[in-house]
Amino acid sequence: MTAFIIRRLLWTIPVMLLVILLTFLLMRQIAGNPFRRTARAVPVEIQQNLERKFHLDQPWYVQYALYVKGVFTLDLGPSLTLRDRSVNDIIKEHFPKSLELGLLAFIWAIAVGIPMGVIAALRQNTFWDYSLMFVSNVGYAVPSFLIATLLIYYVSLKANLLPTNGWDGGWQYKVLPAFALGLAPMAYFARLVRGSMLETLQQDYIRTAKAKGLRWRRVVAVHALRNSMIPAVTAMAPTLGYIITGTFVIEIIFSIPGIGRYFVTAVSSRDYSVVMGITVLTSFVIVLANLVVDILYGILDPRTRDART
Amino acid sequence: MSVPANPRDAVATPGGTTAVGDLAAPPSAGEAMRRSSLWRDAWRRYMQNKGAVFFGGLFLAFTLFCIIWPFVSPYDIENDPVNFQEAWQGPSLKHPLGTDQLGKDLLTKVALGGRISIAIGIGATLAILLIGVVYGSISGFAGGRLDNIMMRFLDALYGLPYLPFAIIVLAIIGTNNIWTMVLALSIASWFTAARIVRGQIITLKENDYVRAAKAVGARWYRILSRHLLPNTLGVLIIAIFLELPGVILGEAFLSFIGLGISPPDASLGSMAQEGRSVYRVHPNAIIIPSIAIAMLVISANFIADGMRDALDPRTRETKEH
Amino acid sequence: MGLLEVHNLHTHFFTREGVVRAVDGISFQVDAGKTLGIVGESGCGKSVTALSLMGLIPKPPARIVDGSVNFMGRDLTKLSERQLEDVRGKEMAMIFQDPMTSLNPTLRIRTQITEVLDRHYGYSKEDARKRAVELLEEVQIPRAAERLDDYPHRFSGGMRQRVMIAIAIACNPKLLIADEPTTALDVTVQAEILDLLEELRREHEMGMIIITHDMGVIAETADEVAVMYAGQIVEQAATQDLFDRPEHPYTEALLGALPQLEGENVRGGRLRSIPGRPPDLIAPPPGCRFAPRCPHAGLGDGCAEHLPELRELRPNHSVRSRHPASERAGERQPVAT
Numbered sequence A: 001m002t003a004f005i006i007r008r009l010l011w012t013i014p015v016m017l018l019v020i021l022l023t024f025l026l027m028r029q030i031a032g033n034p035f036r037r038t039a040r041a042v043p044v045e046i047q048q049n050l051e052r053k054f055h056l057d058q059p060w061y062v063q064y065a066l067y068v069k070g071v072f073t074l075d076l077g078p079s080l081t082l083r084d085r086s087v088n089d090i091i092k093e094h095f096p097k098s099l100e101l102g103l104l105a106f107i108w109a110i111a112v113g114i115p116m117g118v119i120a121a122l123r124q125n126t127f128w129d130y131s132l133m134f135v136s137n138v139g140y141a142v143p144s145f146l147i148a149t150l151l152i153y154y155v156s157l158k159a160n161l162l163p164t165n166g167w168d169g170g171w172q173y174k175v176l177p178a179f180a181l182g183l184a185p186m187a188y189f190a191r192l193v194r195g196s197m198l199e200t201l202q203q204d205y206i207r208t209a210k211a212k213g214l215r216w217r218r219v220v221a222v223h224a225l226r227n228s229m230i231p232a233v234t235a236m237a238p239t240l241g242y243i244i245t246g247t248f249v250i251e252i253i254f255s256i257p258g259i260g261r262y263f264v265t266a267v268s269s270r271d272y273s274v275v276m277g278i279t280v281l282t283s284f285v286i287v288l289a290n291l292v293v294d295i296l297y298g299i300l301d302p303r304t305r306d307a308r309t
Numbered sequence B: 001m002s003v004p005a006n007p008r009d010a011v012a013t014p015g016g017t018t019a020v021g022d023l024a025a026p027p028s029a030g031e032a033m034r035r036s037s038l039w040r041d042a043w044r045r046y047m048q049n050k051g052a053v054f055f056g057g058l059f060l061a062f063t064l065f066c067i068i069w070p071f072v073s074p075y076d077i078e079n080d081p082v083n084f085q086e087a088w089q090g091p092s093l094k095h096p097l098g099t100d101q102l103g104k105d106l107l108t109k110v111a112l113g114g115r116i117s118i119a120i121g122i123g124a125t126l127a128i129l130l131i132g133v134v135y136g137s138i139s140g141f142a143g144g145r146l147d148n149i150m151m152r153f154l155d156a157l158y159g160l161p162y163l164p165f166a167i168i169v170l171a172i173i174g175t176n177n178i179w180t181m182v183l184a185l186s187i188a189s190w191f192t193a194a195r196i197v198r199g200q201i202i203t204l205k206e207n208d209y210v211r212a213a214k215a216v217g218a219r220w221y222r223i224l225s226r227h228l229l230p231n232t233l234g235v236l237i238i239a240i241f242l243e244l245p246g247v248i249l250g251e252a253f254l255s256f257i258g259l260g261i262s263p264p265d266a267s268l269g270s271m272a273q274e275g276r277s278v279y280r281v282h283p284n285a286i287i288i289p290s291i292a293i294a295m296l297v298i299s300a301n302f303i304a305d306g307m308r309d310a311l312d313p314r315t316r317e318t319k320e321h
Numbered sequence C: 001m002g003l004l005e006v007h008n009l010h011t012h013f014f015t016r017e018g019v020v021r022a023v024d025g026i027s028f029q030v031d032a033g034k035t036l037g038i039v040g041e042s043g044c045g046k047s048v049t050a051l052s053l054m055g056l057i058p059k060p061p062a063r064i065v066d067g068s069v070n071f072m073g074r075d076l077t078k079l080s081e082r083q084l085e086d087v088r089g090k091e092m093a094m095i096f097q098d099p100m101t102s103l104n105p106t107l108r109i110r111t112q113i114t115e116v117l118d119r120h121y122g123y124s125k126e127d128a129r130k131r132a133v134e135l136l137e138e139v140q141i142p143r144a145a146e147r148l149d150d151y152p153h154r155f156s157g158g159m160r161q162r163v164m165i166a167i168a169i170a171c172n173p174k175l176l177i178a179d180e181p182t183t184a185l186d187v188t189v190q191a192e193i194l195d196l197l198e199e200l201r202r203e204h205e206m207g208m209i210i211i212t213h214d215m216g217v218i219a220e221t222a223d224e225v226a227v228m229y230a231g232q233i234v235e236q237a238a239t240q241d242l243f244d245r246p247e248h249p250y251t252e253a254l255l256g257a258l259p260q261l262e263g264e265n266v267r268g269g270r271l272r273s274i275p276g277r278p279p280d281l282i283a284p285p286p287g288c289r290f291a292p293r294c295p296h297a298g299l300g301d302g303c304a305e306h307l308p309e310l311r312e313l314r315p316n317h318s319v320r321s322r323h324p325a326s327e328r329a330g331e332r333q334p335v336a337t
Helices: A002-029 A044-053 A060-072 A087-122 A127-141 A144-158 A172-201 A204-211 A216-253 A259-268 A272-300 A302-308 B015-019 B032-048 B050-072 B106-142 B144-157 B162-173 B178-187 B191-205 B208-215 B220-259 B268-277 B284-311 B313-320 C046-054 C081-087 C109-121 C125-138 C157-169 C187-204 C215-221 C239-244 C249-256
Strands: C004-015 C018-030 C035-039 C062-071 C092-095 C175-179 C207-212 C224-229 C232-238 C311-314 C317-319
Touching (some): A002 A060, A002 B144, A087 A259, A087 A272, A127 A172, A127 B284, A144 B284, A216 A259, A216 B220, A259 A272, A259 B162, A259 B220, A272 A302, B032 B284, B050 B284, B106 B191, B106 B220, B106 B268, B220 B268, C004 C046, C018 C035, C018 C046, C046 C062, C046 C092, C046 C175, C046 C207, C092 C157, C109 C125, C125 C157, C187 C215, C207 C215, C215 C239, C224 C239, C224 C249, C232 C249
Parallel strands (some): C035 C207, C035 C224, C175 C207
Antiparallel strands (some): C004 C018, C232 C317, C311 C317
């Protein structure tokens, strides 16, 4: 198991390098230069000075190498448009809010979605199954901005129960955004777990467990649950991608000063280093999540441990 | 990341049902005769699934509505004069969904927006499949070292965050029209399709009739085009409807944060974005286009589920009890 | 009185296509320390019979609609699910056909053995561990103590079946049901497993039911045989008598389909297969279920109209046919009216 984890950890390094390279090359294609964008003519010397300062006069591979060095020394460089602010500062200020929002959404999606799927599977073709799956089908299809709008309109504006926007200032601010963001993943987990639970309950080893005279509670909790979690764990990584996408939308609706909202601004103002920094950071989060998923997978299914160490 | 294929064995059908007689043959080999009856069986199974039939009909009906209604509608969104007296009306006989801030008919606007959303959705899905088929079949067919390198590259791409990636692509292109939206959406989400195609090609490659074709000296492109790709069709059709909801939602998200296609054209997502500034007073401005999006997404989900069950009878057996 | 007495058991599957009469009125008895073999083609209802005894049929769609299963003085069909759970794995245990899928891939062998001890006897962790080692030694798994903490995928098919047997005998059951215990195994391993089962049956004085489609397995293990066809028992006899003097045309066909190594019976090395297919169990033939495939059924003899009763031809040999071999006198006679 340790060897497996070390191998997976090492594998993340080339992945990160490639992701940085791709983002880097893409960013170079964006038309425009932050120092040449303004209508007001900047003297040529100043322009050249700035470009030298930010290594924009160097060939691309030198810039890339410098950037990679920066990433590994945890220095993402200065912002190109905001004076005296480094990308690190910007991330430090905005990222924790997005992370908190994402985690809250993810936690509630799992905490509700998985039991929902299990209950629906155990009560297959009953009223419970049908109503839970109805909720799940709708929750999976409705865009999060509709949920957010409805929540703000009815809960905040009409009933005046919770604040309409913002983030800092207590739990009241976090309920609606986290709920809206987590609804679709919750529905997704419920569907997935229901399907895999039903499939697991058909397996021969479940029949063996019943033949041992085990109580149904134990058959489900020990024999069925663990095996049916495997697809759910596999699905966690793509779900995280969805949640990252979702934070962009939710942050805008609820005016949360998170990293997603900042990213959109940075792209339009051609702030290369900020865009790069945020992209690399989110990639890192995704790669890290994939690593965690693989390890969890190894814990849940002993066969993969042998196969891959 | 390498997500291992689920190693568990096939579902065992409990005792009695197997006694009834042969179950429908799984979609295995490429005998032409059996293939036609396979599709007929799949069609029959699909039609038995009430949810899938209902939502399939809904999808079709909504698409037809979007195509036809703007021609039939008494309103011309672009050329009708602005009429503030009729702004923000509720539903009525004259305007079944009410009117917008300029007094224009929302039903007609939804049809126009739906057209663009569906066009972008289908366009991007086809693009995803095209890239996926090319990449996946090269990788799967070549095998060996090239396959390994291509798959590792794909693993790395999985580390790319979808939306930031799409946003950067849009920023590179600079203009936002239907084609750039299709490009941005497909370039960031073809990885899964490529994996599916590769897996299918690798399985099929081991079939006897492919080996036989090789043995008689068939050229690689002939094997690929005559024997391998036609047999991935079933999987690809399912994949279309599996990808479609994600792409439609992706487009809606991009539009909603202001990166959608440029006015005067508007997709359902950009309609919702227009409503962002007024939804506190007129929530319908967001709710109506969003419900249309939800309808498309939920229909595509049910169609995909129905197709998967129809083309893979094994999964259906477990559901019957 | 027998250890297990099954009387007129009917297990039906209620499916969309109709009612599948998988087990349709079977009766038999198993005595303590004896082995009953149930033999038949796949789909004849033999596995469903075994699952019905254990109360493991999937319900829905299956249900025991009639009959009784008397085991150690109780009718199992009348017990509640919780009461049945107390019997299963303790007094009546079962091993299954495919050892590759019958063990839980995500749990250690140790857990899978000890949980049954814990369930029925409330063994402490330490006692259960000791007992588990003993059991693995009893089923002849080498280095038992070390292998206890392994996961199933590290075991071969034959070894996994041994683990399954260890689980089944953990609580010293009175009756062991083995459903095709060797079908999924290599030929070389099959004999070992059968020997092991036989040895364990003798030592533990268990009654045993062996379900198989292989007449060779029956010959090796069973004291008595029931031949099943289309949900019914068509012939029942002591093993020796059945092999020496098969009566039912179906049994004859099964034995004819058995490869013989001794000289004259080798028909060019080819197996004789039975023409036709087993009947549809949703709408079985109204008369004798074997009639459509039977070489002896003729027009006007009533085979196709009336289901023959299971009748005793001689002591301890019953048959359900109008044309048992001993009444045919070698040649097929035209039916007299």
